[in-house]
Amino acid sequence: MRLPRFDYVNPATLEEGLDVLQEYGSKAKILAGGTDLIVNMKYKVVCPEKVISIKSLPDLSSISPEGKDQVKIGACATLSDSVANTVLAEEFPAFRQALQSVASKHIRNAATIGGNICLDNRCWYYNQSKLWRDAREVCYKLGGRLCHAIKGSERCHAINSSDTAPVLIALGAKIKLAKKGHERIIPLKDFYLDNGAQPTAREPEEMVTSVSIPKSTENSRTTFIKVSMRKGIDFAMGSIAGNVTHNGKGVAEVALVLGSLASKPIVLKKASQVIKEEGFTEGAIEKAALTARSELGSLTNLFTSAGYKRHLAEVLVKRALGELTNHNETTGRTKR
Numbered sequence: 001m002r003l004p005r006f007d008y009v010n011p012a013t014l015e016e017g018l019d020v021l022q023e024y025g026s027k028a029k030i031l032a033g034g035t036d037l038i039v040n041m042k043y044k045v046v047c048p049e050k051v052i053s054i055k056s057l058p059d060l061s062s063i064s065p066e067g068k069d070q071v072k073i074g075a076c077a078t079l080s081d082s083v084a085n086t087v088l089a090e091e092f093p094a095f096r097q098a099l100q101s102v103a104s105k106h107i108r109n110a111a112t113i114g115g116n117i118c119l120d121n122r123c124w125y126y127n128q129s130k131l132w133r134d135a136r137e138v139c140y141k142l143g144g145r146l147c148h149a150i151k152g153s154e155r156c157h158a159i160n161s162s163d164t165a166p167v168l169i170a171l172g173a174k175i176k177l178a179k180k181g182h183e184r185i186i187p188l189k190d191f192y193l194d195n196g197a198q199p200t201a202r203e204p205e206e207m208v209t210s211v212s213i214p215k216s217t218e219n220s221r222t223t224f225i226k227v228s229m230r231k232g233i234d235f236a237m238g239s240i241a242g243n244v245t246h247n248g249k250g251v252a253e254v255a256l257v258l259g260s261l262a263s264k265p266i267v268l269k270k271a272s273q274v275i276k277e278e279g280f281t282e283g284a285i286e287k288a289a290l291t292a293r294s295e296l297g298s299l300t301n302l303f304t305s306a307g308y309k310r311h312l313a314e315v316l317v318k319r320a321l322g323e324l325t326n327h328n329e330t331t332g333r334t335k336r
């Protein structure tokens with residue numbers, strides 16, 4: 001498939017890129033690794049007038065400490081560079097595991113952390129050739145007024161498939177967004193919206209420039225589990241990240257985040273509260289897993305059936321909490 005016609009812009013500085021983005025807004029697309037954008041352009045699901053390449057901007061590719069308590073990753077840092085970084089490997093092994101689960105090594109060599117965070121939502125009826133889509137009514141994601149995945153739905157249910165988002169949310173990560181003359185920092189959990197047609201809070205004139213992760217503590221532990229048809233290449237059928245922090249009295253904080261099941265990563269507040277109140281008992285883990293099923297909302301039959309997704313969510317919660325429990329019992333201390 002051939003790419004549609006577009007103007008390629010290679011700014012020398014971030015400010016130059018933001019100037020172009022300010023002028024063209026939704027008519028422009030940001031190019032970093034291009035592993036998702038180029039495919040979507042060939043399928044004609046996106047046809048930007050301008051493609052703004054930011055992959056050569058050095059300020060966006062670094063991985064470095066940010067103060068004493070955080071690590072900052074530039075949006076253009078490749079997944080392979082992030083996997084190889086010793087600070088990330090030591091501080092956030094579960095995040096490193098999530099990075100290694102993305103696609104193949106060849107793709108990780110080009111793909112960036114900013115691109116994975118901003119990965120466009122996927123749908124059987126959207127990620128097809130233009131010829132295939134032209135035979136059907138226009139859906140919400142392409143500007144229409146219907147969802148092919150759930151008939152009668154008032155919104156798009158395309159699925160968020162980012163492998164890094166769940167664990168970054170569980171770790172309390174924040175992202176920096178920049179547009180001409182303005183920057184803002186928001187928790188990553190607030191970046192995602194439950195609408196496949198508008199999956200993030202990023203404005204058309206904004207780009208993600210970095211993600212910052214709070215450093216681990218001696219009494220915290222994070223885990224990541226991904227279920228897919230094949231270990232490499234495939235998107236997840238479902239994933240989960242779990243993070244727990246202990247204090248002298250027991251469980252202080254718990255975060256459980258499901259990925260690849262809905263239009264945004266699902267933060268399981270009620271299931272987490274069960275563990276926070278009752279601890280890592282066998283009964284509490286079972287109760288938390290059942291509670292998680294009630295927090296999923298409407299699920300589509302995209303990629304796997306809705307019934308399978310609910311069952312998978314329950315299993316993933318049990319496995320994640322089981323890993324955290326077993327770690328505590330065998331080591332007597334926790335560390336991400």
